[in-house]
Amino acid sequence: MFKKKAITFLLSVFMLLTLAVGCSDADEGQASSEDGKTVKFMHLWPEGSSAQHNKIVSEIINDFESENPDVTIDLEVLSNEQYKDKLKVLSTSNELPDVGMTWAAGFLEPYVDGELFAPLDDLVEGELKNRFVSGTAEAYAVDGTTYGLPLELNIATVFYNKAIFEAYGLEAPKTYEEFQQIVKTLNDNGVAPVALGNKDRWTGSLWYMYLADRIGGSDLLTNAINRSASFDDPDLVQAAKEVQNLVDMNTFVKGFNGLSDEEAKSMFMNEQAAMYLIATWDLPNYTTNEDVPQEFRDSVGYFNFPTVDGNGDMNSFVGGPGVGLFVSENSEVKQEAKDFASFFVQEWGEKSVTEAGVIPATKVDAGSLDLPQMYVDVLNDLNQASNLTLFADVQMSADVAQVHLDMIQSLFGKEVAPGDFTKQHGDALSNE
Amino acid sequence: MNKVMSNKWVITIYILPALLLVGVLIFIPLLLSGYYGLMDWNGISAMEFIGLENYITAIQDVKFWESAWHSLLLALFSTLSLVGYLAISVILASRIKGSDLLRKIYLVPMLLSSVAIAQLWIKVFNPTNGMLNSVLMTIGFENPPAWLAEPSIVLFAIFVPILWQYAGFYILIYYAALKNIPETIIEAARIDGATPLQIAFRIKVPLIMTVIKVTIVLAIVGSLKYFDLIYVMTGGGPNGASEVMASYMYKLAFSSNDFGYGSAIGFLLLIITLIVTIIIRKATATKEEIQY
Structure with a gap:
């Protein structure tokens, strides 16, 4: 009988000890910050x-x-x-x-x-x-x-590889037609035109946003999102059609819907694709980042998204803080x-x-600092910007943003028709 | 010792720590997520009670049932793959040369973290630079598919690394079970003139049937709640083509900010897994206990 009690007692003591040790550890962590x-x-x-x-x-x-x-x-x-x-x-x-x-x-x-x-x-x-x-x-x-x-503060622009462009006698496009011609020339020569990592979805959203901006004017998408305009607007449908046109032209690298933005970026930086639409947070990679070979940094230029059918303003940007x-x-x-x-x-x-x-x-104050040329150019562009449209998935509430992003992936994957694409946006916004 | 074990206090002391941990870390959160499922809650602002609305939405949610179907497919494939693992284990256990080394090689994927495996297979599946497509192109396929971008392929492409990941685990279990069969039984069978195939199918497999049943339950339950590789490799995309129940739940709670609905899906996931487990247990139940 005594033995049994002894064992029970020992066990309880042991368990209490474990608990006590655990607690005292936690206490020590906080003690150090007492003075400040x-x-x-x-x-x-x-x-x-x-x-x-x-x-x-x-x-x-x-x-x-x-x-x-x-x-x-x-x-x-x-x-x-x-x-x-x-x-x-x-x-x-x-x-x-x-x-x-x-x-x-x-x-x-x-x-x-x-x-x-x-x-x-x-x-x-x-x-x-x-x-x-x-x-x-x-x-x-x-x-x-x-x-x-x-x-x-970031704005999205198209970065391009000047070395590849020169090799095929191409120049930065001012119009959508020129852009399509470039895509065609690059494809004919077996070069992937645009690196796109659409697994992350907001990357594809940039393309749609720019097309909507150029085709429908700089306020249309924002107004559709805050519901003062309708997503059924023919210009928004047209922008969705244009996205699928680009997909049909093999504008984007193979398997873009399964690639992350990081993978797309590495394709652009390994000169496996000629263009890459991304925001200016990537500027260091093309200017100051010492880890990127100087030769590649020198070969990168950028252009603003071209006008479409004479519509749109090249100084209107997608971007935001x-x-x-x-x-x-x-x-x-x-x-x-x-x-x-x-x-x-x-x-x-x-x-x-x-x-x-x-x-x-x-x-x-750009003038007083010694900055890389591309950096100064971007700052100048920003000063001349006629409009800055905030990234669509940032503008929307989380629920709607998910619908938008999923729909973008379907649109690029051609699983949804342009009309359904805009309709689903409208539905999601009205259910909010 | 028997005396000690008959004391209720001692029993309590032994059981209590584990019970408390399991209770606090598993059962209470389970019940809580069922409760959150009754709320309209974005995870940040105040909750609002809406009754069974989330559960009703979930039952009518096409995307949820699609993801459930994908989870069931994964369960089916992992169960089928057990046959292969069993075959490998039978061979490994029959004292072939280098079986020790091979066993260790098969176990390697289990030692890697899921994220490392995912990154590895993302590289393998890369449509332009990936190992798989490079090999396919050198042997003559002109336009191999973009594995993780095609909605019709992506799910099966991801199944490959998922099954590969757990191969070592099941092979290890089967190997241990097979090694446990007394040599005398095999010896006797051989003397009676049984062929190696007969020994495998008539003696070894029936003798480890209990272990096989356990692995079936493990494989199915593991598949139904599977999350890791799917999340890292595709995030359930493109547009839900590789979504499973757990990744859908995660997306609702953390990306759509809908913790109420996410919790409801989580609770349904629990119920579905529970029902399937019960069915499997019933279907594979036998009365006889094996005695060597």
Whole structure:
């Protein structure tokens, strides 16, 4: 009898010990940050895939910490898709980082509805006043209140391989007819004309958006999305038809619907395809990135999407602010978090131009900086832009964006007729 | 020891930790996802109770049933592939030269993470630079298909790495079971004049039938809830052609921001898997216990 009790007792002690050890570990982790304040910061530029971005962020954090010795930045880095997932999971359990990255418009809205992001009007109207390119901070506003500080500004353009173009006596097209002729010439010579990774779907959306912009005018798609125009508009159907025309002409690399954007990019960068429609976040690869051979960087040029049948304005762009910073509404160190976000935006504006070669959402004085020529050209284009249409999947709410993206893949795969393509959009929007 | 085991307290102490973990990490979330399925919830803002609406939508959702059909197809193919694994194991277990090395080679895919396997096979399937199409083109096929982009092919193309991934696991199980059969039985059969084929089909396979049943259940349940390679390789695309139930659930919850509906699909996935498992168990149930 005594033996039995002894064993039971021993077991219970053992289990309690295990529990106690587990708990004490957890306690130790928090103890270290007692003297100063810790701001948790999450971003989506891992060292591997976004080396320059990552480096700038580290520099900014170092600068901030040395200027504010009592504040520590606790950093977490995830890649794009994982970042989006984690942000959602954290928000369900109300554990958002104090400062993090968000996208504009449709992505932002549920977080604002849930009162998870802090209003940043005091910063935008205060120390950051007049610093942003007009139209960028507004994309982060819901009902007139700004909830995000934009970092990047991107426009989509067609990058092309000048060496391949020269080899076949081609020139950057000004009209859609010229573009089609180029596609034909390249195909006749066994060169894949356009690299497209449509597994990611937003890549194909860029093509549709530009065609809709050129055929139907720069406001049509935006109006259809906010339901002041109809998706049944013949111009939107025509744009969908044009997409399938391009597919029939073998414009895009083989198997594009199964390729990711990364794979398409590597085809373009390995000179296996002549053209690549992507936004200017890729500029460093063609200008400053030392990991890309100089010879290839020199051979890349870009042109704005051509006019279609004489319609459209080549200065109308698809694009928009990329990621921006949010501050968590429930943060315990909100003031420090806001300070950090504001500091980040300002220093980012200076460093991102020269070091990462991306276009910041803050105003840049191009004349005073020594910049690659392509960079200056893009900045000039931006200054002359007649219109900037925000990426369709960013404009739409998450539900509708999924329908749009799935439909894009079907349209390119010729599984859906142009008329059905637009009708499904209309249905999804009216069900919202 | 028997005395110890008859004490209820001791039993409780032994069972409690595992029970708590399973309860907190599995059963409570299961019930919760069923409950979330009753809500209209985007995962961020407040929930709104809408009764069975999500479940009714799901039952009428063509895309859901398509993905369920794809999952069932995967279950069918993994079950069929077990025959091949069994054949390989019988050969491996019969003391051929190098069987040890071969066994280890077959096990390698199991040691790789799913994402690594997916990346590997994305490269293999690449329509222009991929290994598969390069080989096909050198042996004379002029226009080999774009494996992951053709809606009619993509599902079966992905089945290949999924089945390949688990080959080693089942071969290992069968191998261990076959090695467990006493040598004396095989010896006796041989003396009685049984051919190697007869020994395999009449003696070895019946003797490991219980193990085979377990692997069938494992293969089917594993297939019905399968997610990893599909998510990384195609994300369920092009336009749902390779969508399975789990990837559809994920897409609804995380991409469409519809956690309520996603939870409902998740709960239906659980119910479907449960029903199929029960059916399989009933169908393969036998009363006799094997004794060597």
